[in-house]
Amino acid sequence: MNATPSDSRELFALNKPKGYLVTRSDDLGRKTVYDLLPEWAFKEGWMPIGRLDLESKGLLLFTTNSKINHALTTPKNCIKVYEIWVRGHVSDEHIAEALKGVESPQGLLKALEVVKMGMGGAKTKLRIIIDEGKNRHIRRLFGALKDPKFGTPLKVLELCRISIGSFKLDIKSAQWRFLSVEEEKLLIKNLD
Template structure:
């Protein structure tokens, strides 16, 4: 049975399906020596090249879906390489053979918290797509006076430059003076949407942390800059959430504890070593 070219490329770990559609439109993909076009379908026996390099295809049955939860610190870029040499969210992820990690959405450089990565481009695409209405929850510290009329406006919706937007839920979490914490929920992930919604009410966001994606919350013991691979049941939660078939295998051992104090300490040590190596590399470049 034939499949869409962008879907096959995403499964091969070359990026999300959206990214592959962009590559195809830019003429970077060829099939059996001919430039590919959006809408092309393949059987799987064709020779596919990306920027002239042969792409090793993965049969459906050989493709193991893996998902990582990463606690992104402020100051990291959601890109594979930064021209200014700033740290990226991909720097510490475990290496893969004949595949690569695909980020499920982005967090801007000043936003921290829960960021998912997967080897399954189709899963990443569906989790990001607005049609799936997957909830994202953020802890937000705002600076400025906030009244009930503003909150009602943010719940009802405001018009941003790229279309209408609103928070599905807003929950007050306390504060002092002009600094207040709220938890807000969205079901899409447009660029800087949380910040722009608050700014529409002339309120400044001074801290922004993603704390939940779908029904899964950031693991409390996962340190800043640390990652952990999700167990089979957790992977299948996300797959079922967006209508994909469940996985039957996992790289995570069945009896492995998801997160305990000992594992948290190991991750912290690993993060510290990585930071030290990064600082040494930065000093050498200077």
């Protein structure tokens, strides 16, 4: 491990590209995030904090510290920010519904904040903030909303996590780096 004295001993970040599973190994032989990391990350038991599905990309933190892992994955404890592209025109009504929440088999799915960032053809770019991450939370939340014109579910085409708590993604796709001691302190200072 080539950490410098200013590097955290508890946390590192990976910018996960699409097409990698967040798991230690896959029975089907598919690529996992550990294929992007040095061998010691697997050998020393560094575990991902939370998940990003196969088609999602962006910030993934790793730790060997179960207390940090628990604190960062406890609902309401940690704000996570995503940029997504949704197929269809996302209306103010859709945004209001996402903020109010929709019932799903996984429980209530909702966003704390939804900001429309732009349009591209028949797609809408949004910034979404949530403080818990149920399985496929954002994809299921928007999938529960209907396109008023076609009556079909909205579909998240792209999803990228850009920050977790105070830590913002600042590395290229498929790259990783240790958090600095300062970044670690900032990230975990507000956690119980």
